[in-house]
Amino acid sequence: MKFLVIGGDAAGMSAASRAKRRQPDLDITVLEKSRDVSYSACGMPYNIAVPDKEIETLVVRPAQVFRDKQGIDVKTGHLAQAIDPANRLVSGTNDAGIAFEEKYDRLLIATGGTPLVPDLPGFDLPGIYALKSLEDGRRIKAYIHDKAVKKVVIIGMGYIGLEMCEALRARSVDVAMVKPGPVFLPWLDRDLADTAQEEVQKNGVDLHVGYAVKKIEVTDGHLTVRCDGLDLDADMVLVAMGLKPGSELAQAAGLQTGVQDAIAVDPGLLTSDPNIYAAGDCADAVHVVTGEKSWIPLALRANRAGWAVADNVCGGKVELDGIAGTAVFRVFDLEVARTGLTLSEAERAGFHPASVTVKTRSRAHAHPGSTPIRVHMVGDKESGRLLGVQMVGREGAAHRINAPAVALHAKMTVSTFSQADLAYAPPFGPVWDPLLTAANQLLKKL
Amino acid sequence: MKFLVIGGDAAGMSAASRAKRRQPDLDITVLEKSRDVSYSACGMPYNIAVPDKEIETLVVRPAQVFRDKQGIDVKTGHLAQAIDPANRLVSGTNDAGIAFEEKYDRLLIATGGTPLVPDLPGFDLPGIYALKSLEDGRRIKAYIHDKAVKKVVIIGMGYIGLEMCEALRARSVDVAMVKPGPVFLPWLDRDLADTAQEEVQKNGVDLHVGYAVKKIEVTDGHLTVRCDGLDLDADMVLVAMGLKPGSELAQAAGLQTGVQDAIAVDPGLLTSDPNIYAAGDCADAVHVVTGEKSWIPLALRANRAGWAVADNVCGGKVELDGIAGTAVFRVFDLEVARTGLTLSEAERAGFHPASVTVKTRSRAHAHPGSTPIRVHMVGDKESGRLLGVQMVGREGAAHRINAPAVALHAKMTVSTFSQADLAYAPPFGPVWDPLLTAANQLLKKL
Numbered sequence: 001m002k003f004l005v006i007g008g009d010a011a012g013m014s015a016a017s018r019a020k021r022r023q024p025d026l027d028i029t030v031l032e033k034s035r036d037v038s039y040s041a042c043g044m045p046y047n048i049a050v051p052d053k054e055i056e057t058l059v060v061r062p063a064q065v066f067r068d069k070q071g072i073d074v075k076t077g078h079l080a081q082a083i084d085p086a087n088r089l090v091s092g093t094n095d096a097g098i099a100f101e102e103k104y105d106r107l108l109i110a111t112g113g114t115p116l117v118p119d120l121p122g123f124d125l126p127g128i129y130a131l132k133s134l135e136d137g138r139r140i141k142a143y144i145h146d147k148a149v150k151k152v153v154i155i156g157m158g159y160i161g162l163e164m165c166e167a168l169r170a171r172s173v174d175v176a177m178v179k180p181g182p183v184f185l186p187w188l189d190r191d192l193a194d195t196a197q198e199e200v201q202k203n204g205v206d207l208h209v210g211y212a213v214k215k216i217e218v219t220d221g222h223l224t225v226r227c228d229g230l231d232l233d234a235d236m237v238l239v240a241m242g243l244k245p246g247s248e249l250a251q252a253a254g255l256q257t258g259v260q261d262a263i264a265v266d267p268g269l270l271t272s273d274p275n276i277y278a279a280g281d282c283a284d285a286v287h288v289v290t291g292e293k294s295w296i297p298l299a300l301r302a303n304r305a306g307w308a309v310a311d312n313v314c315g316g317k318v319e320l321d322g323i324a325g326t327a328v329f330r331v332f333d334l335e336v337a338r339t340g341l342t343l344s345e346a347e348r349a350g351f352h353p354a355s356v357t358v359k360t361r362s363r364a365h366a367h368p369g370s371t372p373i374r375v376h377m378v379g380d381k382e383s384g385r386l387l388g389v390q391m392v393g394r395e396g397a398a399h400r401i402n403a404p405a406v407a408l409h410a411k412m413t414v415s416t417f418s419q420a421d422l423a424y425a426p427p428f429g430p431v432w433d434p435l436l437t438a439a440n441q442l443l444k445k446l
Numbered sequence: 447m448k449f450l451v452i453g454g455d456a457a458g459m460s461a462a463s464r465a466k467r468r469q470p471d472l473d474i475t476v477l478e479k480s481r482d483v484s485y486s487a488c489g490m491p492y493n494i495a496v497p498d499k500e501i502e503t504l505v506v507r508p509a510q511v512f513r514d515k516q517g518i519d520v521k522t523g524h525l526a527q528a529i530d531p532a533n534r535l536v537s538g539t540n541d542a543g544i545a546f547e548e549k550y551d552r553l554l555i556a557t558g559g560t561p562l563v564p565d566l567p568g569f570d571l572p573g574i575y576a577l578k579s580l581e582d583g584r585r586i587k588a589y590i591h592d593k594a595v596k597k598v599v600i601i602g603m604g605y606i607g608l609e610m611c612e613a614l615r616a617r618s619v620d621v622a623m624v625k626p627g628p629v630f631l632p633w634l635d636r637d638l639a640d641t642a643q644e645e646v647q648k649n650g651v652d653l654h655v656g657y658a659v660k661k662i663e664v665t666d667g668h669l670t671v672r673c674d675g676l677d678l679d680a681d682m683v684l685v686a687m688g689l690k691p692g693s694e695l696a697q698a699a700g701l702q703t704g705v706q707d708a709i710a711v712d713p714g715l716l717t718s719d720p721n722i723y724a725a726g727d728c729a730d731a732v733h734v735v736t737g738e739k740s741w742i743p744l745a746l747r748a749n750r751a752g753w754a755v756a757d758n759v760c761g762g763k764v765e766l767d768g769i770a771g772t773a774v775f776r777v778f779d780l781e782v783a784r785t786g787l788t789l790s791e792a793e794r795a796g797f798h799p800a801s802v803t804v805k806t807r808s809r810a811h812a813h814p815g816s817t818p819i820r821v822h823m824v825g826d827k828e829s830g831r832l833l834g835v836q837m838v839g840r841e842g843a844a845h846r847i848n849a850p851a852v853a854l855h856a857k858m859t860v861s862t863f864s865q866a867d868l869a870y871a872p873p874f875g876p877v878w879d880p881l882l883t884a885a886n887q888l889l890k891k892l
Contacts (some may be wrong), residue, residue: 010877040811043872047812184574281460288867299877300870321865337869365486366493366503366629398874399845402881406849406866410856419767420852421734423774423783426489428844429746431456435848 002028003313004090004104006080006249007033008063009041010299011280012110013307016072016314022314028072029102031092033079035307037063037133042299044137045160049167051145055138075100083107083253083275106275106313109263109324110306111252112244113281113297122216123239127223130239131160143236149173153225153234153249157184159329159336161240162196165205166332175205176232178225179241180212187342189376191357192392199334208232243297247283259284262295267319269309277312279305286322288409289340289387290349326405328398337401340408340431342390343378352381354445362396364426373397375438377404377414379446389435396429403435414442447472449759450536450720452526454478454509456745457726458556460752461759468760472621474518477538479525482580483509490583491606493611498593501584504747521546529553529699531719546803552759554720555696555709556752559689559743560725568662573669576685577606589682595619599680600670601659603630605775605782607686608642609741611651611886612778620679623650624671625687626658635822637803638838643696646779654678689743697746705730708741708821713765723758725751732768734855735833736795742771759805762763772851774844783847786823786834789824798827800891806880808842810872819843821884823850823860825892830859835881840874849881860888 002228003019005012008030016028030037040058063074077095084091090102115130117123127147134229142158143149151174154161165175165391177200184207185193201207211227216237218224225232245262256272258264269277281297283305301323311318326339346353355378363370373393389404391397407417418439424431432440449456449465454476462474476483486558509520523541530537555845561576563569572592575586588594597620600607611621623646630653631639647653657673662683664670671678679794688786691708704710708730715723727743747769757764772785792799801824809816819839825832827839835850837843853863864885870877878886 040872040877042870042877043810043812046814046872060811132494241731298867298870300879300882302869303877304865321862322867324867326867326869328871328874330871330873335874339867339869352611363508364489366489368492396845398871399842399868400848402846402849402866402868402879403852406852406858406863407856409866410853410858412852413858416767416855417852419750420848420855421744421748421768421770421772421785422845422848422851423772423785424488425774425776425844426486426492427776428774428781431486431488432747433746433848436746 001105002103003028003106003108004102005030005108005110006090007110007112007280008037008074008076009110009280010302011040011113011306012108012132013038013066013124014303015108015110015279015309016066017070018307018310019313020070020072022310026419027313030072030074031078031080031090032074032076034135035076037076039134041132041134044131045163045167045370046132048141048164049170049394051171055134055141058134059329068292080188080249083249085253085272085276087340088275104275107277108309109271109276109278109282110280111246111249111282114246115239116241116244117239118241119211120213120215122202123218125218125223127235128216128237128239133166144171144173147233147235151234152236152238153178154234154238155179155225155244156240157207158240158242159327161238162200162331163329164238164240166330169203169205175204176208178208178211178213178227178230178232180210182210184209187338187355188336189355189390192374192376192390195392196331196334196336203332213318221304233321243281245295250278250282259293260295264293268312268317269305269320277309279309285320285402288322288324292349294323294325298327321409324408325407326401333394334392334396335395336392338388338390338395339401340386341378342388346378346387351387353378353387354381354442356438356441356445358395358434358438358441360437361430362393363428364430367426371395373434373435377438377442379414379442381446384415386412386414386417389438391434400435414439414446418443447551447555448549449474449552451534451554451556453556453558453726454483454520454522455485455556455558455726457555458475459512459751460749461554461556461725461755462512463516463755464753465759466516466518468756472760476518476520477524477526477536478520479520479577480581481515481522483512483520483522487578487580487649490577490580491609491613493880494583494587494610495616497617500712501580501587504580512536526695531699531722535888540615550721553723554755555717555724555728556726557692557728560692562687562690563685564659564687565823566659566661568664571662571664571669573681574662574683574685575612579685590617590619590693593681595681597680598682598684599624599678599683600686601625601671602651602686602688604686604688605773606775609775610684610686611646612776615649615651622654623651623799624654624659624673624676624678625852626656628656630655633784634782635801635803635836638820638822638836641820641838642777642780642782645778649778651862689727693743696724696728705739706741707870710739714752714758714763715766723755725755727770730767734768734770738795740769740771742769744773767855770851770854772847774847779840780838781843782838783843784834784836785847785851786832787824788834788876790832792824792826797833799824799833800827802884802887802891804880804884804887806883807876808839809874810876813872817841818859819880821880823884825860825886825888825890830858830861830892832858832863835884837880860885860892864889
């Protein structure tokens with residue numbers, strides 16, 4: 001049987017590797033448009049922060065190892081351009097300009113996400129980058145070095161933009177950030193977002209909220225980002241305005257797409273075609289809180305879905321529960337974490353939510369080194385269910401978020417969560433963990 | 447109505463404070479045998495570590511504040527010696543040697559735990575201490591200072607002993623630890639315990655496992671701890687052999703006791719007498735994994751049970767779910783955490799357990815500063831349920847343990863837990879969180 005995979009990153013290579021381990025006689029080919037497979041994309045900002053560190057250290061396993069040691073036919077530089085479901089055929093062009101065709105019995109579309117880049121003048125100039133592939137990272141790093149970049153404008157203030165602003169500040173590069181929307185981190189509770197905003201500004205980053213970019217111009221090799229009422233100079237511009245699902249190939253093949261144009265998959269990752277799976281940032285998932293389809297591109301889901309596809313291709317019957325939308329990022333010395341729904345997402349999903357925001361301490365009373373930790377918690381007044389949690393703090397926010405994430409999978413009430421026997425020792429938190437303090441406060445509103 | 451509380455620490459003062467807030471006209475008296483109420487007992491090792499820090503900084507709220515600001519009649523130096531349930535009367539002696547009696551409508555016994563001190567020669571010598579009350583901490587700190595203590599023997603290797611050994615090493619005091627049992631941290635998986643043992647030894651602590659102490663002798667002001675085949679010299683000896691429930695008063699009053707002689711309480715914290723509650727380290731609790739009564743003295747439970755008693759005394763009907771036995775401590779640079787059952791506890795409870803131990807990394811592939819993190823996970827082969835987790839690592843173990851703790855409350859299977867959408871970002875862990883790697887491995891054995 002021939003298992004063909006389009007896309008050689010998290011979902012695609014997880015699926016190929018696991019399928020080969022489970023069924024060594026399986027004929028597996030991976031088509032990857034770039035020259036890189038199996039790398040830690042999320043690690044790129046941290047690598048870019050360190051001038052002398054090879055970007056190749058992010059590669060977990062090179063293509064040649066997949067070929068030689070695992071017997072997986074990894075074809076880099078192969079861009080898939082069309083899927084013919086009736087004939088089980090994928091066609092495309094390789095980087096030598098030569099057309100190719102690949103037959104399949106089972107196909108996995110793991111085409112990932114595509115950075116949103118507006119169709120405005122100047123966004124195709126040299127020195128304008130989005131950060132998605134390892135090749136993007138490689139180019140950005142080389143450009144910073146070759147042009148001795150001293151000033152960067154980042155368009156967008158999502159977590160990739162914020163991680164990159166930290167990386168650039170670590171290299172003493174001046175950073176200005178600009179976004180069209182009126183609010184910094186709009187998905188965060190205001191009190192938590194303000195804390196994050198102060199942290200970014202304290203580290204010398206200029207934030208410009210509410211400015212729509214009109215065009216980018218170049219003069220004497222220097223770039224100018226022109227907005228309504230604001231011009232920003234830069235040696236380099238990073239476009240970090242978010243992602244969309246890379247679902248064009250699937251759509252053109254007639255596969256069903258849904259929320260935000262992500263490829264619609266069942267709990268076993270099967271698309272509307274019985275021989276085609278989709279996994280990773282191009283596919284949708286059921287949200288465990290709403291029970292509805294949602295599109296939240298995250299690395300763990302991509303890896304997990306890749307494994308599930310491998311198991312199902314090899315005759316298994318694995319179904320995934322869904323996602324809670326758990327995410328964390330670091331911005332300078334601050335940890336920002338979330339799981340589940342925000343208050344407004346909960347309202348839109350038809351719940352009757354209430355929320356609280358509490359500020360407590362990261363360590364016990366009188367313990368040295370304690371810092372503020374903020375928790376925002378959302379619950380449903382009708383069912384009493386826990387719907388979402390957000391945390392911001394200098395320590396203990398990142399890992400703490402996993403406790404409410406598990407509670408969301410269990411569809412736990414705030415009341416039951418408030419009774420959880422969480423760990424306590426003075427170096428790690430107050431007797432009443434910040435999560436429990438938030439739950440106790442929220443209970444009064446439910 | 448008169449609400450009388452015996453014991454002014456975590457459970458007792460939580461109950462008194464909350465009851466007064468809920469019902470300001472309630473007549474509340476607290477009998478506390480020592481001169482201290484409402485302090486962070488768990489913070490004592492960290493305070494003792496710093497010579498110039500007043501032990502009083504651990505006091506959260508002094509007795510006088512409870513009296514003046516909250517209208518709670520806190521009677522320190524009042525030792526309760528007998529309960530007469532038929533006449534709703536508590537009698538005792540105060541520190542002036544004067545007998546007293548207190549009537550009650552509702553009584554809370556919050557007498558805490560009592561350090562285990564063996565009935566052997568020399569354990570009553572000057573310079574021999576257990577660490578339980580703030581007065582113990584005060585005396586230990588003064589003794590270290592006054593006698594210029596350079597060498598301490600700690601009898602016992604539980605978490606109080608280990609926290610104290612860290613505190614004493616921070617003051618450059620030589621520490622030897624001795625215990626009769628043959629195994630260091632016997633409730634931890636061997637691989638995890640070995641890691642903790644290496645950390646302790648690396649910090650210059652002499653560990654003597656498997657030596658029963660026979661007596662303590664004094665010669666020229668210096669102490670000698672004599673064991674079979676081992677003599678240990680010391681300026682001071684700390685007895686940290688564990689706790690027993692402080693249930694003598696309750697037993698003498700005819701109240702029902704159970705597991706390990708802890709006072710038996712129902713989910714609303716009521717004892718076998720309809721007017722008497724018990725809470726904190728003197729009382730038992732239902733274990734959420736086994737559904738059986740258990741006795742695990744922990745600060746969060748004491749506070750939570752105190753609140754529940756207050757609510758019930760004020761006419762509420764609060765029932766507590768139970769405990770998962772979640773605990774964490776730091777020993778030097780290592781975090782040691784557990785929740786739920788060990789493999790042998792699971793066997794004794796009638797499960798058919800399997801377990802795995804995995805060693806992964808605290809941060810993502812190629813991320814700087816990554817350290818090993820070890821996870822031991824126990825599941826049930828019959829039901830598939832998650833039964834317990836242990837973790838040891840330099841970072842990320844303490845807060846991570848709360849995710850499986852919540853899963854234990856939800857009686858989650860290992861399979862469902864393995865699907866949890868946990869947070870990922872390179873500074874905080876691998877894509878597959880160590881907990882998920884452990885769950886995935888454990889699934890193969892279930």
